Every structure is written in structure tokens, then in C-alpha cells.
Ligand code: SF4
């Protein structure tokens with residue numbers, strides 16, 4: 305054993321090093337949150353629970369076209385549609401299901417929708433002990449849409465689907481690399 309090793313053992317060097325690290329972190333702002341008492345600010349582009357949206361007059365936006373169902377890579381959307389008996393040639397969704405347990409939150413369904421009837425929200429607290437609760441049906445999806453309308457609209461703006469101007473661009477994802485410059 306060298307003299308240095310002997311000295312380190314005598315002064316309990318490893319314990320001192322550990323205490324030094326602990327002491328340094330006493331003055332560093334913690335990055336952790338005391339969830340659920342503290343909550344993060346969720347960005348507008350966040351992909352949380354899906355919802356269905358209405359027009360401002362309360363009419364359902366969804367026309368039952370099935371494009372979201374076709375775009376879904378997880379095959380977790382089911383739309384049943386029929387002609388609106390009160391408005392011939394206009395179709396409506398009579399049933400709408402999203403199995404949120406299979407959803408991978410890719411957002412393809414939202415992009416596929418021609419009338420912006422679907423959006424994602426900042427809602428993420430819907431864990432449950434009953435898996436059946438995670439089959440979101442039409443009333444549940446409209447209820448989330450009514451409850452989270454402001455966030456849903458922000459999502460559509462963030463993903464450039466409702467507007468295509470400077471303000472909307474500011475909400476878009478920041479990519480980890482600089483986009484190629486146009487020559
Ligand atoms: S977010 Fe993706 S996986 Fe989820 S329902 Fe929409 S298309 Fe399907």
C-alpha cells in the first residue's frame with residue numbers, strides 16, 4: 305500500500321468526496337417536481353388525450369369521413385357514419401371510438417382530418433384501474449373537447465393546422481438540428 309492510499313484511508317477520503325458532492329447540490333435548484341402538488345407547464349404542441357371539437361355554434365365538426373381511421377397506424381379508431389336524416393347528402397358520425405390504450409400519440413389522425421374535428425389536448429391524467437374506461441367513445445371525446453377547447457385550438461395552431469402565419473410558426477416544434485438553408 306502506497307503512502308497516498310494509506311493517507312486516503314486514514315482521512316476516509318471516499319466519504320469526504322461523497323459529502324462534497326452532496327454539499328455542492330444543496331445550492332442547486334432541483335429539476336424535479338413534487339407531483340401532483342406541483343405541475344409542469346405543458347407546451348401547446350403536447351400530444352395528450354385526443355378529443356372531438358364542435359363549431360362555435362355547438363354543431364359537431366366531424367362529418368364521419370373515416371380519414372382519421374384510415375390514417376391511424378395503430379388501428380385504434382372506429383368511426384360509424386350515416387347520412388344525416390335532416391340534411392340529405394350530409395354525413396355524420398353516429399359512433400366514434402378511440403382505444404386510447406393502443407394509441408401511440410402520433411397525431412396522424414389529427415392531420416388527416418379535413419375539418420379539424422380532432423385535436424390533442426394537454427390532458428394526461430386519465431389513468432384508471434379499469435381498462436374499459438380507456439375506450440373513449442363519442443360522448444367522452446366531445447366532453448374532453450368541450451372541457452379542453454382552448455388547449456385543443458392551441459394544439460391545432462401549434463401544429464400549423466388552423467393558421468399558417470408567424471404567430472403559429474412560433475408554437476411549432478423546435479427541431480434538434482438547423483433546417484437546411486434554401487439557396
Ligand atoms: S394519435 Fe396516432 S395512434 Fe393515436 S389515434 Fe391518432 S393516428 Fe391513431
Ligand code: SF4
Pocket residue numbers: 365366367368369370371372373383397416417418419420421422
Ligand atoms: S374526425 Fe375528421 S377525419 Fe375523422 S371521421 Fe370525423 S371528419 Fe373524418
